[in-house]
Amino acid sequence: MTLLSSNRRTFLKQTTGIAALSALAPSLQASPYLAPRIKFSVVGINHGHIYSQVEATIRGGGELVSFYAKEPDLAAAFAKRYPQVKQARSEDEVLNDKSTQLILTSGIPDERAGLGIRAMKAGKDFMSDKPGITTLEQLAQVRKVQQETKRIYSIMFSERFENRATVKAGELVKAGAIGQVIQTIGMGPHRISLTSRPEWFFDKKRFGGIICDIASHQVDQFLFFTGSTKGEVLSSQTGNVHYPQYPNFEDFGDLTLRGDKGAGYIRVDWFTPDGLNTWGDGRLTILGTDGYIEIRKNVDIAGRTGGSHLFLVDKKETRYIDCSKQDLPYGTQLVDDILNRTETAMTQAHCFLATELALKAQKHAQKLTIA
Incomplete structure (x- = not known):
């Protein structure tokens, strides 16, 4: 058995588990689903995030009609999850x-931008798993075609869009619960699970580098919570300190x-220990002039079960919000x-700026070495 085929088998087992929790077929779900308002398709399913992408779209009124992998x-695993959908x-x-x-799409990361360009030229709007773009050259091409076609190029930053506590934090910040936001601190640790990973996972040219890949989530949150429409990278560093057997990995x-309305610090890594009961203790701290919010995205390591934990501290009290x-x-x-040609989910400028900052930080990162 090859490494690639072995990794795929593990991937299928894992994504089946993920799908069982967050991607049940629509017929098994109750009220959250709107009646179909658009039709959509899937091309490329190399990451299990595709299931949450599909389910988010179905909840919003999308009808999944076809897929290709x-x-x-x-493809067989996806067809089993959605047996009513045509396989192109x-x-x-x-x-x-x-x-x-x-x-x-949740295709291999370096192939997503090219697919998005072809989709926009074919008159389609496009939603990619993150990272949606892996080089600055790709970004320039995507921006050009998006301007020409006026199609939507959306990247599903699931740590914001699919985490209930982060969505709630957005409402609280907008309502002025912690005053003016000064800074965000985003932590994105992940468990590496070596035996479950495909070969492209260890090739920086394919996944774009650790900042491009993982930290694009935190850059998105920095821009969103500070309200910044401009930004610059002050410093960045990357390293491969523990996996010399994979020289192209980080x-x-x-x-x-x-940013023009706040500051941000981000740390991402592949060092979640096996003793944790989830893939990563993702955290976000939002500092304001009148208080702060801390989000434990996936786990409260010493307390409550489940994920999406939000703690709010203001001038009156400290409280936990369910x-x-x-x-x-x-x-x-x-x-x-898509129906109204508006930008309520995320502005195109925000999507591209978050991507640009992550790509610049990746490209200009200093090399971290630990003796």
Whole structure:
């Protein structure tokens, strides 16, 4: 058995588990789903995030009508999850379908921008898993085609759009709960799970580097919570300090940002220990002039079960806010934007700026070495 085939089998087991929790077929779900308002398709399913992308779109009123994946085993797993959906014979078959308005992908990261360009040229809006773009050259091409076609190029920053506590924090900040935001601190640790990873996972040219890949989440949150529409990278560093057997891999990265309305610090890594009961203790701290919010995205390591934990400290008290029933509006907003040609889910400028800052931090990062 090859490394690639072995990794795919593990991937299939993992994504089946993920799908069981967050991507049940629509017929098994109750009220959260709107009646279909658009039709959409999937091309490329190399990461399990595709299931949350699909479900967000279905919740918002999208009807999944077809998909294409060149890997037979990944296609089979997707078809099992969505047996009613047509399996296309090629990417062109999907892109040439005049009845669909939106294309989703979680393909190999360095292939996503090219697919997005082809989708926009075919008259489709586009939603990518992060990272949606892996080089500054790709970004320039995507920006050019987006301007020419006026299609939507959306990147699903799931740590904001699919985390209920982070969505709630957005509402609290907008309502002035902590005053004016001064700084965000975003932490994105991950468990590496070596035996479950495909070969491209260890190749920086394919995944874009650790800041491009993981930290794009935190850059998005920095811009969103500070309200910044301009930004610059003050410093960044990356390193491969623990996995010399994978010379093209990066296991650590951090960066410091300055925006026109706030500051930010970000750290990402692949060092979540096996003793933690989830893949990573993701955290976000939002500092304001009148208080602060801390989010434990996936786990409260010494207390409550589950994820999406939000703590608010203001001038009066310290309190925990239950976010378990918080709506996740991204899918509905994106479908609205497709129908109305608006920008309620995320502005195009924000999407591209978050990507640009992450790519610049990646490109100019100093090398971290630990003796």
